[in-house]
Amino acid sequence: MTQLETTLKALKSSTVEMITMAKIQLQKSKEAFLNKDQDLADEIFISEKHLNNFELRIDRDCENIFALHNPVASDLRLVIAILKVISDIERIGDHAEGIASYISELDKKFEKDLFAKLRFTEMYDLALQMLEMLEDAFDREDLSLARKIFKLDKSLNEIKLAAPDVITTYLRNDSEATKQALFLFSTIRKLERVGDLCKNISEQLIFYVEAKVVKHRSEK
Amino acid sequence: MSEKKIMLEARNVDVFYGEFQAIKNIDMKIKEKSVTAFIGPSGCGKSTFLRVLNRMNDYVEGFALRGEIEINGEKIYRKSVKVEELRKKVGMVFQKPNPFPKSIYENVAFGLKIQGITDKTFIEERVISSLKQVALWDEVKDQLKKSALALSGGQQQRLCIARTLAVEPSVILMDEPTSALDPISTSKIEELLHELKKKYTIVIVTHNMQQAARVSDDTAFFYMGELIEFDKTDKIFTNPSMEKTENYITGRFG
Numbered sequence: 001m002t003q004l005e006t007t008l009k010a011l012k013s014s015t016v017e018m019i020t021m022a023k024i025q026l027q028k029s030k031e032a033f034l035n036k037d038q039d040l041a042d043e044i045f046i047s048e049k050h051l052n053n054f055e056l057r058i059d060r061d062c063e064n065i066f067a068l069h070n071p072v073a074s075d076l077r078l079v080i081a082i083l084k085v086i087s088d089i090e091r092i093g094d095h096a097e098g099i100a101s102y103i104s105e106l107d108k109k110f111e112k113d114l115f116a117k118l119r120f121t122e123m124y125d126l127a128l129q130m131l132e133m134l135e136d137a138f139d140r141e142d143l144s145l146a147r148k149i150f151k152l153d154k155s156l157n158e159i160k161l162a163a164p165d166v167i168t169t170y171l172r173n174d175s176e177a178t179k180q181a182l183f184l185f186s187t188i189r190k191l192e193r194v195g196d197l198c199k200n201i202s203e204q205l206i207f208y209v210e211a212k213v214v215k216h217r218s219e220k
Numbered sequence: 221m222s223e224k225k226i227m228l229e230a231r232n233v234d235v236f237y238g239e240f241q242a243i244k245n246i247d248m249k250i251k252e253k254s255v256t257a258f259i260g261p262s263g264c265g266k267s268t269f270l271r272v273l274n275r276m277n278d279y280v281e282g283f284a285l286r287g288e289i290e291i292n293g294e295k296i297y298r299k300s301v302k303v304e305e306l307r308k309k310v311g312m313v314f315q316k317p318n319p320f321p322k323s324i325y326e327n328v329a330f331g332l333k334i335q336g337i338t339d340k341t342f343i344e345e346r347v348i349s350s351l352k353q354v355a356l357w358d359e360v361k362d363q364l365k366k367s368a369l370a371l372s373g374g375q376q377q378r379l380c381i382a383r384t385l386a387v388e389p390s391v392i393l394m395d396e397p398t399s400a401l402d403p404i405s406t407s408k409i410e411e412l413l414h415e416l417k418k419k420y421t422i423v424i425v426t427h428n429m430q431q432a433a434r435v436s437d438d439t440a441f442f443y444m445g446e447l448i449e450f451d452k453t454d455k456i457f458t459n460p461s462m463e464k465t466e467n468y469i470t471g472r473f474g
Binding site: 002004005070071072073074075211 | 429430433457458459460466469470471472
């Protein structure tokens with residue numbers, strides 16, 4: 001194995017590790033949000049700093065690879081893809097942190113009925129499933145898995161699109177739940193963005209492996 | 221943009237040195253006013269192929285060529301073609317700068333003089349324009365009578381290019397022209413290629429893949445006498461079609 005191959009292998013492992021960190025952050029945000037767990041939210045704030053530092057480290061590694069190895073062809077595509085991917089992963093971490101920041105504002109437990117109608121936990125689980133799939137897809141360069149993520153992203157979009165109507169109907173009967181509903185909708189929007197970012201990461205994986213640019217295209 | 225004219229075309233070219241086949245069935249079309257880089261590991265046939273383009277191998281023992289090579293529409297291996305005439309049209313720059321042990325001026329004027337040109341004004345104009353084209357004029361204009369051997373390696377190589385340009389060829393072949401030069405001299409030659417391709421068709425053999433990527437419009441990858449892939453340079457270095465090319469340019473060969 002050449003020195004560049006060894007370096008790229010390590011870079012890819014670090015990227016998968018970063019996806020795992022973001023997944024854990026999102027998982028924790030789900031538990032913290034559902035259980036109104038401020039301690040867990042505080043853990044998320046601390047881990048967010050680690051995630052940011054991790055991004056900076058991979059960023060520097062990519063810069064070094066460009067400067068020292070002059071990567072070409074698939075090596076070049078991998079480094080370009082990773083540079084874009086780590087920024088998306090970092091933003092997933094930001095969304096988990098954003099959700100965690102709502103917890104101190106929550107004054108009471110959420111209505112189970114509203115939860116179910118919004119398909120809130122289903123949405124969370126889908127987003128977490130996407131991140132899990134991304135870990136495997138990136139690790140094994142499995143594009144069929146990467147393409148499945150596009151379908152899950154559509155499901156997240158549908159849930160988000162349906163949310164305003166569900167909330168409006170619910171608030172007609174219980175106007176006191178307005179603040180709760182706003183936090184829920186904000187979280188739903190963040191989860192929908194997590195889906196978009198997972199989709200972007202999948203697109204970068206396809207670019208790396210197949211040299212195809214699939215973003216902004218309906219056919220992937 | 222209109223497609224550029226084909227300046228150089230090889231059809232089914234095989235080259236043998238005795239029993240050994242150095243080039244295997246190569247077809248290639250090189251566009252005029254462009255830079256084409258030949259890359260590949262040592263012994264892949266890239267230099268052999270470059271040298272057949274101005275019949276440098278004719279006197280190599282056991283050399284035989286099959287197929288056809290046309291430059292500017294003329295079949296260069298026809299018996300009627302005079303090699304010295306061919307070399308006026310197809311100049312060559314070698315790996316090591318090889319100025320003659322004469323003055324700077326005489327080096328550039330040499331090709332014109334052996335063609336029998338005696339018009340001093342004409343020769344002087346051509347010497348000046350050639351030295352200007354290789355960006356050497358400002359450095360040597362006050363010392364044209366000085367020995368060319370007193371110049372630095374980078375200056376000597378640019379002088380050799382000026383010597384090639386003086387006879388106004390259509391094609392310039394370069395066999396690793398910067399491998400003996402320092403990075404600054406290399407950079408000057410590379411910059412020069414960008415200028416020269418406005419007027420000339422340039423084919424360059426290089427072991428430095430980043431150089432091929434920097435200077436050429438098209439790149440040909442040779443391996444064991446075969447032309448594995450020939451495409452636009454950006455395609456070759458971002459997404460080559462052939463696995464062998466990918467393995468070579470990423471350093472995973474063998």
